[in-house]
Amino acid sequence: MMPPADHDPELPPIATIVATARGAADTALRDFVADLRRRGVRVRGLLQESQPDSSGCRHLLVDIESGRHFPISQQLGSQSNACTLDTAALVEATSVLRRIADEGADLAVFNRFSKLESSGEGFAAEMLQVMSNGIPVLTITPPAYLESWRHFTGGIARELPPDAGALNDWFAA
Template sequence: MKADTATAAAPEAPATTLPAAAIVHAYHASVDGLLADFAFGLKKRGWRVRGVVQQSHGEGKAHTVLVDLDDGFAFPLFQKLGAGSASCSVDPGGVAAASIVLRRALHEGADLAIVNRFGALDANGGGFAAEMLALMSEGRPLLTVVADAYLRDWRWFTGGCGSELPASLPALEDWFAGIVGGRETP
């Protein structure tokens, strides 16, 4: 039996979109404050927002942490590799420890799960990739940040079904309103 090669070779457009979005920004531009402000603003209005945001409590990478939106617990994001190191300084142990926050969002539920970043670790199957895939497979709303350097990886990761948002509060509010179907607060 011969396969229909014309049909098999034609790429299909995504049939649906995921309730997942990434704030797209230029590499080295920071949108961490925007993501955190949006997440904390939703929490103040009564939404169950869970996940981690990236915050700096001083100068340099040593003071940058992942903050649990539920309890404020801070996880280390970078490791000290020494002045001469050219290696990536993201602390995979800190990221692994923080992954419990996203697993809690999956198992206990959330109106929105926040992931501080989709970057090199995630694009290569590490970081929070497993947790993001689990959340998306359950249809849980997910919002992250992606630098334009990783936009192709994000598109591959979501099968082209994730939304791409500009770095603006109105865009985030509009996207979230569409996800929750216009509900005010729970």
């Protein structure tokens, strides 16, 4: 983890949970979001869920506010070696994120900053729009994409462990 930088009040608070152990970051994020919502914080965005199925695992994005599911895994058959990511479903899910940019939130959650976002695709444009509107942003970043994340955020984002205390301290600040 990079040492925490003092937060400039002119910059939006931006952070990522570094995904070091499989599933730990998703669980920490999901629990953190649930706790904030119980406290009346207006948290909006997308969480990722994984559900086992006959092909191994199916990934869904869940709209925090409405509960709507966006299945982002395609069923390509057991012999396929192609990427199972359904980019059409990702495009559909951007509506949730564009709404946040237009309507605001106390915290905007993006399920991942990963391969697509590191190349300027996926939810990269929506992340930048939300950040430029001054809305606090929290996401998850796998270690392989941390350098891209740092470049994407201009080095102003915090990197957090998947720990409730660290997440609460960041949000409280």
